[in-house]
Amino acid sequence: MERELPIQFLRDMLRARRLEERLAQEYTQGNIGGFLHLYPGEEAVAVGVLHAAEPGDYIVSTYREHIHALIAGVSMRAIVAELFGKRTGCSGGMGGSMHLFDAEHRFMGGYAIVGETYPVAIGAAYAVMLRGLPEAVICFFGDGAVNQGTFHESLNMAALWQLPVLFVCENNHYQIGTEIHRHSAVTEVYKRAGGYGIPAEKVDGMDVEATYRQTRAALEQVRAGQGPRLLEFETYRYRGHSMADPGTYRSAAEVSMYTAQDPIAAEMRSLSLHYPDPETLHALGLESCETLCRRYLDHGHLDTQGLEALEAEIQQEIEDAVQYAQAAADPTLEDAWHALQPNWPHQALV
Amino acid sequence: MERELPIQFLRDMLRARRLEERLAQEYTQGNIGGFLHLYPGEEAVAVGVLHAAEPGDYIVSTYREHIHALIAGVSMRAIVAELFGKRTGCSGGMGGSMHLFDAEHRFMGGYAIVGETYPVAIGAAYAVMLRGLPEAVICFFGDGAVNQGTFHESLNMAALWQLPVLFVCENNHYQIGTEIHRHSAVTEVYKRAGGYGIPAEKVDGMDVEATYRQTRAALEQVRAGQGPRLLEFETYRYRGHSMADPGTYRSAAEVSMYTAQDPIAAEMRSLSLHYPDPETLHALGLESCETLCRRYLDHGHLDTQGLEALEAEIQQEIEDAVQYAQAAADPTLEDAWHALQPNWPHQALV
C-alpha cells in the first residue's frame, strides 16, 4: 500500500469523527433541525470504501450520509451549511441532513426512505453500461435495509443485466432498536446475495485498510464488466440511531426483557443505544479511530507532534465550515419554487 | 399410495382439463368477460398439491386459480357462475375469473396483482401460529412472481417467525412472454429460498403422483411447526398467457430475434405462445392428462370403459354447471353496496 495512504485514512477518519462530534453539539444548540443520524464507529467503512473509488464513480447513500459525502469530496462548508439549512448548502437548504446531493462529485444523494438506494444505483449503472464506460456505482445500505423488497428486485436486475454496481452493506447490527437476529432470518448479509448469483464477501468494517483493499479488488471486477458485487462490512455505531432517539425509556423496556436476552446481545445493544465509554470500546477492540492512531504511532507512520498537528488542522477546517454556515443566508421561497422544477421558468406550460 | 388415489387424480385432472376447454369456448362466445387465464398443462400441480392438503388448510392463489378452487372443493357451479358474473357465483359476481373466493373452503382468494399471495399467506399463517393449531397455509405463485419484492419480504418473515406456510411455485417458465432466463438471474427458483434459510426442493410438476408425495411430506413438516417450506414445480402452460393474449404478431418479433435464441428456448417459447399440437407435446413427454390416462390403462388402474364412463360423468358435471350459471340472476347495485362493506348497514357511522 502506498506510503501516504495510511495517513490519509487516519486524517479522514479523524475529520469524520471530529466533524460529527461538533454536529452533535450544533444540533443540541438548535443550529441543526430535523433528524440527525451520526456515524461515529463506522468511519472505517466510508473512508476505506471511498478511497478505493475513482472520481468517475457514482455514489448513492442513505440518511446517514454526512461522512460518505465528505469523503467523496463534497466540501465540509457545503455539508455544514446544508445541515444549517442555508442557501449555500450542497442541496440549497432544501434537503438537510438526510438529503445531501452534489452532482459535481457524482454524489447522487442521501435517501431517507429505507431501500431507495438500490434502484437509484442500478439506474445509474444502467446508464454507465449503455455508455460502455469503466465507471462503477457504489450503493450504500444498512443491515435493516436488506429486508426491503427493493433489495431483492434490484439485485436480481443488477445480476440479470450484469450492471456495474458495488453493493456496500454497512452492517451495524441494528435497525434502530431491532437487532439483526430479530429482523433477518439469515443474519449474514453477504449470504443473501447468493439468491441472485452475485459474488459477495464479509469484511471487517472496523479495519480501514481491509475495507480499502477488499473494495479496490471488488471495484476492479465491477469496472471490468464482470457484473455486480456485494460487500458486507461488519461495523458498529456508538451512538443512538439518531439524535432524536431518546435512550431514556428504552432501558426500562429492556430490563423487562433482559432475562430473554443472552449477555453478549445485551452488551451489544446497550452499546448501540447508549454512549459507550472509551474503555468498553477498547475492551471490545471497537474504537476504530483511536486503535488506528495507536497502530500508526507504533508503525511509525506518524509521531505525536504529527498527530497533534493533524488534529489542529482538522479543528481549523471544522471551525471554518461552521462559521461559513452560520454566516450564510437562508434560501427564499423563490429558491424553493425554482428547486421544484428548475426547468419550468423557461417553459410555456399552458 | 391408497388404491383409489390414482383414479381420483386422473378424475380431477380430466375435470380440470375439460372444464377449462369449455370455459375457453364460453369466453369466445362472450359468456365470460375480462381476462381469462387458463391452466391446461399445469393440472398435475393443483391436483397433486391439493389432494395432499387437509380440509383445515388455507389456500391463497393467483388469477390463474379456477382449478385451485375446483380441487379445493369449491363447487363447479359456483365457479362457472362467478365467471358468468352471476349473483350465485362464489364471489357474488363481483370478483370474476381472477377473484374467486370461498371462505367456507378456506379458499382465501385469487389475487390479480402479482406478488400479493405471499403477504396474505403469511398473515393467515400468523393467525394459525397464534392459535397453535396443526393447520398449514398453501401459497401459490408463478415463476415471474418470484421477482416481486413481497416474495423477499414475506419469505424472510415466514422464516424469521417460523410460520406454517408451504410456498408453492408453479414454474411454467414464463412471465407472459418473458422466459425465465430473461427475468431471473437465478433460474432455479428453489435455490432462492436459501437466502432465508427455508428448506426447498424442485419437483416434476408434470407427474401428479410426485407432486402429491412431495407436498404431503412438506406439509407434515410445516404442520409439525418446523417452519415454512418451498416447493418448485416444473410445469408448463399449453395456451397463451390469457385468452386476451394474441399470439399473432409475436412470432414476427420473434423471428427478428431468433438468431439470438438457442433452439430449445425457441421451441419452448413457441410452445407456450401458440397452441401446441398433441404430437409435439407427446414428443416432449409433456401431455400430463393423456400420459396419465395411458399409464393408468397400462397399470390396469382402469379400463377403457371406465375411462369413457369417467369422461361422460365429467361432461355431465360441466353441462350442469354451465346451465346453472346461465340460468342464474345478475347481482344488483344493492348487492354491490352490501359487498363493499358488509358491516356498514348495521352501523351508525356518523
Next chain:
Amino acid sequence: MENLTYWQALNRALDAEMAADDTVIVLGEDVGLFGGTYRVTEGLYARYGAQRVRDTPISEGSFTGLGVGAAMAGLRPVVEIMTVNFALLALDAIINMAAKIPFMSGGQYAMPLTIRMPGGTAHQLAAQHSQRLEHTLMNVAGLRIVVPATPQDAYWQLRQAIRADDCVIVLEHELLNFEQGPVDELADAPPPHRAIVRRSGHDLTIVSYSRMANQALIAAEQLAGMGIDAEVIDLRSLSPIDWQTCVDSVNRTGFLLIAEEDCRFAGAGAEIAASLTERCFHALQAPPLRVAALDLPNPYNKTLEQQIIPQPEDIAVAAQALVRGQRIPQEDRA
C-alpha cells in the same frame, strides 16, 4: 377524567383493546422491545409478549399485507406504519387488498384491520418525511379514515377502529403526539365519523381536521379580537365525512373557509369545498376558501417550512378577507 398526552391516549386504547380481546395484535417496526418510535406502544411488549406485539423487519408492503391476511383469518391486527411517508410502500396492500377484498369476495370476508400512521409536517424532517396521504386514501372506496385532533378523540377513535369490521386508517399527527388533553376512559364515545363543532360562531364556518383544527381554534380567537365570530368544525373523519354538521353551519354563516395542511391542489380540501358548494350553493355569499399548504414538497429550511404550511395568522387573515369580501392573494404556481 385524566390529563394525558395524545400518545398516552393511543397507548391506553391499545392496552384496553388488547386486554379485552386476545385476537388483537400489534405489529410494526420497533413497536415491541423498543416501545414505539412515538412511544405509542410503550409497555405492551412486556405485557402481551413478542407474538402479540410483533417487531417487524423494514418490509412495509408485506407486513401490512400480513395484517390483511391475518384479519381474513380471524385476528384484529393493528398495523403501525412508523410514518405516513412509508405507507407509499404499502399502498398496494391497503388499496388493492384491504379495501377491495370484502368487495371482491362478494362480502364473504370482513376486514377488521386497523392501520395507524402518524404523519404531517413536524420539525424540519424535509420532503420525504413530512407528507400527508389523506387525499389518496379518501378516493379509495372500502377504507374508513379517522383523523383525531385531541387525546380524547385519539382514545375513542382508535378503540372504535379496532372494534370495526372494516379497514380503518388512523391518521395521527406527529406534532400532536406530545400534546396534552383530558381523557375520560369511561364516557360514551360519539360515532367514529361524527364531526364536532369545536367552537360555535355566526360569522363564518371554518372546517378543518387533525392538527389544523387546533390551529383553526387559535385563529378563531384572533378573529374574535377583530370582531369576527368564527365557528370551527373538526371533521374527526375524512371518510366518510359528516356533511350534515357542515351544511347546518354553512347555511347559517354563509361563509366557508377550509383549513388543511395538505397541499392545496387536489388535497382533501378540494372534496370538502366541492361537496359543500353543491349542498350550500345558495347560502354561500362567497366561494369556499381553501387555506392549505403551498404546492411544494417540504423544504428542510425552518423558515421556509413554516411559510409553506398555514399558520393561525394565515387562517385569520384569510377569514377576515373572506367575510369582508376582499380578494385573497394566493401563492399559486401550478
Next chain:
Amino acid sequence: MENLTYWQALNRALDAEMAADDTVIVLGEDVGLFGGTYRVTEGLYARYGAQRVRDTPISEGSFTGLGVGAAMAGLRPVVEIMTVNFALLALDAIINMAAKIPFMSGGQYAMPLTIRMPGGTAHQLAAQHSQRLEHTLMNVAGLRIVVPATPQDAYWQLRQAIRADDCVIVLEHELLNFEQGPVDELADAPPPHRAIVRRSGHDLTIVSYSRMANQALIAAEQLAGMGIDAEVIDLRSLSPIDWQTCVDSVNRTGFLLIAEEDCRFAGAGAEIAASLTERCFHALQAPPLRVAALDLPNPYNKTLEQQIIPQPEDIAVAAQALVRGQRIPQEDRA
C-alpha cells in the same frame, strides 16, 4: 395526415424520439420481444435492441426507481407500467423519488423521466384492474400529468413528455388504445398542458379529460337534440391544469358539469369543481355538477360495471337537469 390508432400514435412517438436521441430508452414488462401488452412498443425491440428496449422482471417498484437513477445519470427513460393498477407498487419511486429529487437536491438534478401507464375501466377486468390514479398523482408537487384523449394528442404529448426535463406521467386509457383518429406528425404541437375546446356551445360547459372527454362529446350531440348547446373542454393535462380556458367558458355559459371516470369522492373532479368555483363563483347560476363513477370498486359483472361508470346518457341527463334547474338524484352512500 394519417389515420392511426391510439397505440400506433404512441408507437410512432416512441420511435421518433428513440431515433432522434439515443439517450432515450424504454423499459417495462414485455415491452421488448413480446412487443408490449397494448402493442405500443411493437417493433422497437428489433429496431433498437435489447438494451434500449428492456424487458423487465415483475418488479415495478425497482424498475421505476431504475428509471429515476438512469434519468439522474443522463438518460431519458420511458418507463411503461403495464397498467395504472400496478403503479401502486411504484408510488414510492414516483412520489418520494422522481417528484422530490429535483427539489431535495436544490435543483441540481433534473428528472427527464417519462412514465406511461394505461388505466381506467376496460371490459370487466374487476376491482384490481380497473383503477384510476389521477387524484393521487395530482396532489404530488413535482409531477406533470398528461391525459391524451385522441391519437393526435397521444402522439404530441408523449413526444413532449420525453423531451421535458421534468417527470411527466402519461395516463393512457385502455379503451382508447384501439380507437382511430387522424395524426399529423409534422404539425406543430400546442403546449403540453393547454386545454382545448373540443366543441363550442353557449348553454353549459362540460369539462372532462381522457376517454370521458369523448363520451362528453357524444353526450353533447344528444343534448343538441334536446336543444341544449354544450361546450366541451378536454383538459389534456391534469397537472398543471389550464384554468383560463375553463374560466373563459364557464363565465360565458354560467353552468359547469364535470365528467370523470374517477370515483366521485375526492376524485380529480373535486379539484376542478373547487378551483372553478373560486374563479367563477359569481358567473355560476348553479353549483358545479360532478358526473363521476360511484364510490365503489369496479364490479366484475358487466351490467353493474356499466352502471357505476358515467355513460353519455348519464352526462346528458345530468346536463339537462343542471341547466333546467332541476334536482339531480345522486347515488351516494359514503
